Amino acid sequence: MHSVKRVRTTAEAQAAKKRKEASKIIEYNALVERVGGSRKNEEYSSTALQLTTTLLKMNPEFYTIWNYRREILLHIFQSLPPAEITARLDSELDFLFSRLREFPKCYWIWNHRRWCLNTSPAPDYARELKLVTMMLERDARNFHGWQYRRGIVACLESRDDEKMKWDRSEFEYTTAKINNDFSNFSAWHNRTKLIPRLVKEDPELDARELLKKEIYLITQAIYTDPDDQSVWLYHRWLVTSSDIVALSIAERTALLHQEITSISELLAVEPDSKWCLHSLAFYKNFLADLTGQEIDKSVGEYLEKLETIDPMRRKRYQDWRARISL
Amino acid sequence: MAPKFVRDKHIQYIQSLDKKQDELEYWLSEHLRMNGVYWGLTALDLMGARDALPRDKMIEYVKSCQHANGGFGANPGHDEHILYTLSAIQILFIQGAMDEVDADLVAKYVCSLQNPQNGAVRGDLYADSEDTRFVYIAFQILALLDRLPQFDVDKAVEYIDSCKNYDGGYGMVPGAESHAGQIFVCVAALAIADRLDLVDRDLLSWWLCERQVPSGGLNGRPEKLPDVCYSWWVLSALAVLQRLDWIDGDRLREFILEAQDDELGGIADRKGDAVDVFHTLFGIAGLSLLGYEDLEPVDPIYCLPARVTKDLKYRRR
Numbered sequence: 153m154h155s156v157k158r159v160r161t162t163a164e165a166q167a168a169k170k171r172k173e174a175s176k177i178i179e180y181n182a183l184v185e186r187v188g189g190s191r192k193n194e195e196y197s198s199t200a201l202q203l204t205t206t207l208l209k210m211n212p213e214f215y216t217i218w219n220y221r222r223e224i225l226l227h228i229f230q231s232l233p234p235a236e237i238t239a240r241l242d243s244e245l246d247f248l249f250s251r252l253r254e255f256p257k258c259y260w261i262w263n264h265r266r267w268c269l270n271t272s273p274a275p276d277y278a279r280e281l282k283l284v285t286m287m288l289e290r291d292a293r294n295f296h297g298w299q300y301r302r303g304i305v306a307c308l309e310s311r312d313d314e315k316m317k318w319d320r321s322e323f324e325y326t327t328a329k330i331n332n333d334f335s336n337f338s339a340w341h342n343r344t345k346l347i348p349r350l351v352k353e354d355p356e357l358d359a360r361e362l363l364k365k366e367i368y369l370i371t372q373a374i375y376t377d378p379d380d381q382s383v384w385l386y387h388r389w390l391v392t393s394s395d396i397v398a399l400s401i402a403e404r405t406a407l408l409h410q411e412i413t414s415i416s417e418l419l420a421v422e423p424d425s426k427w428c429l430h431s432l433a434f435y436k437n438f439l440a441d442l443t444g445q446e447i448d449k450s451v452g453e454y455l456e457k458l459e460t461i462d463p464m465r466r467k468r469y470q471d472w473r474a475r476i477s478l
Numbered sequence: 479m480a481p482k483f484v485r486d487k488h489i490q491y492i493q494s495l496d497k498k499q500d501e502l503e504y505w506l507s508e509h510l511r512m513n514g515v516y517w518g519l520t521a522l523d524l525m526g527a528r529d530a531l532p533r534d535k536m537i538e539y540v541k542s543c544q545h546a547n548g549g550f551g552a553n554p555g556h557d558e559h560i561l562y563t564l565s566a567i568q569i570l571f572i573q574g575a576m577d578e579v580d581a582d583l584v585a586k587y588v589c590s591l592q593n594p595q596n597g598a599v600r601g602d603l604y605a606d607s608e609d610t611r612f613v614y615i616a617f618q619i620l621a622l623l624d625r626l627p628q629f630d631v632d633k634a635v636e637y638i639d640s641c642k643n644y645d646g647g648y649g650m651v652p653g654a655e656s657h658a659g660q661i662f663v664c665v666a667a668l669a670i671a672d673r674l675d676l677v678d679r680d681l682l683s684w685w686l687c688e689r690q691v692p693s694g695g696l697n698g699r700p701e702k703l704p705d706v707c708y709s710w711w712v713l714s715a716l717a718v719l720q721r722l723d724w725i726d727g728d729r730l731r732e733f734i735l736e737a738q739d740d741e742l743g744g745i746a747d748r749k750g751d752a753v754d755v756f757h758t759l760f761g762i763a764g765l766s767l768l769g770y771e772d773l774e775p776v777d778p779i780y781c782l783p784a785r786v787t788k789d790l791k792y793r794r795r
């Protein structure tokens with residue numbers, strides 16, 4: 153159980169609650185028994201389907217009942233033309249949407265939803281994309297939602313004649329999410345998956361120019377909230393990895409110098425910023441490894457200061473200092 | 479000052495769980511029953527009270543949940559799934575009752591869930607639901623059954639590696655965002671396969687130790703609330719990576735102890751919330767890993783008492 157407040161009630165209140173629940177328990181268990189019996193008798197009728205609807209409304213976590221529901225549907229589909237199967241699955245998706253509104257993190261509902269889409273002769277991916285956009289509007293970090301979304305986009309992309317159309321629009325979507333809230337870790341994450349694909353598939357795209365634009369965007373994010381780890385992780389990815397473009401050593405060195413200068417300016421304004429100190433230590437260390445030159449003495453000072461302002465992770469800074477012997 | 483660890487109350491709380499048939503929640507949570515028995519038994523074992531639940535009855539119960547194909551369900555009448563098969567095997571392993579099941583049959587069931595093309599593992603035969611969690615679970619079941627060579631470990635390792643992200647973490651499937659729970663299963667699976675060389679150790683350990691927030695608790699992703707269960711997911715991964723001291727153990731201990739119900743026993747996700755057996759185990763396992771409260775040592779790879787895993791072949795660090 154997550155985020156359920158602990159409440160202490162009197163013995164009388166507890167007894168009253170139990171009396172109230174007693175009839176519900178009888179009703180629930182009778183239904184469970186009925187559905188179980190119906191499955192044992194291999195009943196695959198609309199009545200059986202209706203019974204699972206009632207039970208799953210009471211308990212969406214009952215995965216066995218979702219399994220039975222799929223068996224019933226597949227059985228019914230045997231005698232239906234494709235158009236009607238699609239229609240039945242569309243109404244199944246409506247039912248699931250009402251369940252997801254109430255239980256947005258229930259694994260088994262998402263699981264069943266994916267099955268519907270995989271089973272449908274003519275799945276409406278565009279509708280699914282709209283729906284999941286709505287879900288992410290309500291909770292921008294629901295990772296079931298993001299995962300479902302990536303699946304839908306992949307399906308749309310593979311079915312479209314216009315190459316990269318959907319990945320490109322997905323890139324725009326993460327831009328909108330980020331402009332809304334810079335600390336959306338899920339959106340930054342998605343960009344690290346989308347950009348390398350866009351660069352690889354679109355020969356028109358200027359990867360160096362894109363990298364420049366990304367650094368501009370992340371710098372804005374950093375200046376807005378320098379205390380947020382996710383923006384610094386993304387920054388690190390841009391500055392150190394070759395996933396977007398394989399920079400030459402000279403280009404990489406220039407980029408590192410440019411970013412070190414920019415972060416130093418921020419540090420001058422925010423002298424106790426943990427992430428500024430951390431990033432300066434990291435990039436100066438990285439630069440020394442890259443060029444084979446000696447590590448700048450300031451790295452030791454940054455790490456020493458980090459030990460004081462971030463004592464929970466003191467041992468990490470000590471290990472780091474020991475490694476570079478500063 | 480940190481509150482006291484209320485060992486006896488936790489033991490009583492776990493013993494009381496099977497006596498709540500007059501609560502609707504008891505019936506609505508039947509789909510977690512097998513996991514619940516594993517969580518309760520392991521917590522008891524770490525507190526040195528394995529016998530607080532009746533052994534023979536427990537073994538009979540586990541066996542009553544097995545299906546003809548070898549897999550186990552959450553409760554009698556519930557379908558088999560790899561999640562419950564793991565809990566069932568873990569319970570039998572702790573109880574030293576592995577001769578009660580046909581190891582080859584269970585291993586065959588687990589192997590049938592692997593996708594030979596990409597190495598991924600699905601949760602059951604009813605739906606197509608690949609997830610890095612299930613790769614770890616398959617590895618652990620087969621390691622406990624001493625049947626790991628029957629599985630395509632290399633292909634499964636390749637799949638885990640394809641779920642690695644720019645932050646050093648791992649997601650549920652290729653492309654998915656890093657999440658502490660998913661990182662635990664991937665790191666532990668790579669440890670069982672002896673392939674920790676694939677982990678970007680410093681980058682990932684950094685991400686993990688940044689999960690500790692000012693309250694002392696750990697969260698599962700950046701900018702999320704701290705939660706006792708993450709003290710296990712994050713901590714065990716750090717332990718496997720040998721960076722346990724990169725977080726502040728004293729502060730975490732305090733956070734876990736504050737989440738206890740010091741009247742009725744049990745541990746919640748955080749202070750002031752309702753307790754459950756899931757958070758009770760992961761709170762206790764976290765305290766054990768940190769070496770507090772005189773608990774039995776826990777194995778960070780298997781989440782089992784270290785006493786029972788010490789002779790396993792597959793337990794590289």
Ligand SMILES: [Zn+2]
Nearest residue numbers: 705706707747
């Ligand atoms: Zn939790």
